[in-house]
Amino acid sequence: MQKFSPHSNSASNHASAEEGEAPLLRMRGISKAFAGIPALRDVDLDLYEGQVHALLGQNGAGKSTLISIMSGALQASSGVMELAGQEVSFASPSEALASGVVAVYQELSLLPDMTVAENLFLGIEPGHGPLISRTQMRTKAREILDTLGATDIDPGTVVGDLNIANQQLVEISKALTRQARVVILDEPSAVLGSQELDLLYAMVRRLTAGGIAVVYITHRLDEVQEIADVVTVMRDGRKVLDEARSEVSKTEMISAMVGREVLLDAPPKWQVGVSRAQDGPTLSVQNVVLPGMAGEALNFEVQSGEIVGIAGLTGSGRSRILRLLAGLEPPLSGKVNLGQTVLNLRTPRSAIAQGIVLVPEDRKRLGLILNQSVISNTVLSILSRISRLGFISRSSSRGRTQEMVDRLSIKIASMNQEVRYLSGGNQQKVVIARCIGTNPKLLLLDEPLRGVDIGAKSEIVDIVGQIAEQGTAVIVVSSEIEDVLALTNRILVVRDGCIVRELIGDEATETMVLQYSSVRQS
């Protein structure tokens, strides 16, 4: 265990943990494995009353697993947890709740059709026996909302009618109704705009002022400096840094998150400047503003045969740029050209007709018809081309599928196999096969390497490279910086819906991407 001395927080004037005071929550040697694959290895963590404990780490570092164990949603494979000196092990979230450990997740756990008061007191409704007291519920709800400074939320409002920031306030208020002693906030800022952040900070300070220990998960390092007392960084399931916030710099946090300077075994397949077929039109995005993102307009170009990565944190607008180009989200202003043509991106259908296809993030739901065959899925987008008089030609659909199976080396038992039986990587290849069957001019890839094993990853990287080589412009978005870097070394870093930096060539490193996406540049 690394030792740190808890410092009193200048931001919140509460009685901070003194030297030697026992931690409120103490985790020792926590490990967890899923199907034999370790997600957490021997993690120690101490939370103190009245302190904000920032938990940092890249996706897959083990943060979520750790807080799930803390809050009873998962059980540790080994290790002990003590709450106020008592050994505890939570079999379910309700047991953790009963002990005062509350997790506030990114996807809010509120019922949109019920009122604020009902949501706050669900499961612990005031009243007698089988009856609840609605008056008491309203009064108590009012009190709690006031404590947190949410004076303009009416307890009688239906939650679904509140904006996302207010819903989050309700969610945190809900933690307070549970007599929380430990509140875990899972990326609370991901859904908030910059103005709403101040409200969130104020609320977190009120929580700690009341002696609550707060675990604060975020990717934004500015926030850590603003709000945290202690910083823990996780990587590959291990705790790699645990210090008082005043003792660590942003650079130290970033290098702890990244771990090593060079994560990739090989440089990206597609380097800027490598010559390739460029007879296709260039995509140019001019002065486009995303709805709800008040910032600088987007301006960028992608040449035919080029692969461009877009990186940013959750909520930065990285996926929305793809959605916009795919016609799923009409732009507020600006125009998008492909060569000389001005694109009409009002609907997905028009985007597809103009040669733009999207490989969606959630392939099982949006990219594939799981219980249909490899053939059906592969030819789904080109049915009109392989049909005659409204009848699908079986031989040409088999031919097209065989061609794709060979070209992308998709591993299947037979072309009639249902795609749900394929591995993640092969499923992804089928989606790509369907998309490139239409000979797109612009291919949009959202999380193309998610849930795909290492071997298939490098194959997909090769495939995308070949597609680009044939003159298709490619844009790739991923929450895993490593995945973007495997595909390209021209990366647009987005933050709050704006491109904050273009990283090209040697500049395109994990550290640089992290730095520009997680630290506000002034």
Next chain:
Amino acid sequence: MSSIRNRFSNLFTSGQAVWLIVAGLAVVSIFLSDTFLTERNIPNLLGQTVPLIIITVGLFIAIIAGQIDLSVAALVKLTAVLVSGIGDGDMGKFLAAVALAYAIGLTVGLINSLLVVVFKVPSFIATLGMFAVLEGLVLAYTVKGVGSVPTPIVDFFYGRIGPLPYSVIALAVVGAIVFAWFHFSRLAMRMYAVGGDPEVARRSGVNSGPVITWSLVICSLFAVTAGIAQVSRAGVGAPTTGEGLELAAITAVIIGGASLMGGRGKLIGAIGGAVLLTLIDNSLNMIGVSQYSQGLFRGGIIVIAIALFVSKRGART
């Protein structure tokens, strides 16, 4: 345009829209038919609504909790033949048979929830199976009308104060209790939560098992009550009693603005739906639409009513 639409869908989800249609259809019927607004028809119409309203209230409770119960009509049927067959005109035996019917209802509700809660069978499948079992029991017991209901009971169902049948007054009292229950009971609030999102309910410390069990048991008990009401109006129980009531009740709940996915809806709307369905049949009769084309009108009115008030359901679920 969109705001008008929004207001319409708010009317719909709050369960008020269906009552507007009821009022509109009643006015149309008064103008088109001489026999609609008569001392014979109105009490008859009100009496007709009673069994459907009872079964709809029960089903509404199951649907709010995120379940569906397809076995209700079969349970109505079983109740009707047992109460009539065992009772056979004798008050003592009749009451014993009623007690038996409730015991069966309780068992049916418990078995349904055992399948759903413990064995994780979707309620659609579990209650579909239960429906087949109960139908089989009915046919094993009798294939034709059997026994009779004691006269005082039948008289009660046809007795009235002014235009209001006693049964409607009794229903109003029960209805008021159910409304209060929905507003003040812990269980009812948790039903909305479990039906809305079981995972959220779980994270909030609500155990969904007991909530689902209660909802299915209450639903079955309401179905038994509906069966008693139905057979008491008819005077004799037959294996055709209550045929198709489950679909009528589901329709009533949906046109009352509730979500079939659970967690959303108002009781007043579901009751309005049941009233509307009975009113449509009655009006079509009174206006003189032939039996054969009634289905066309019934279906048409229901589809138009729902289309008019397209809910914002899609936006939230």
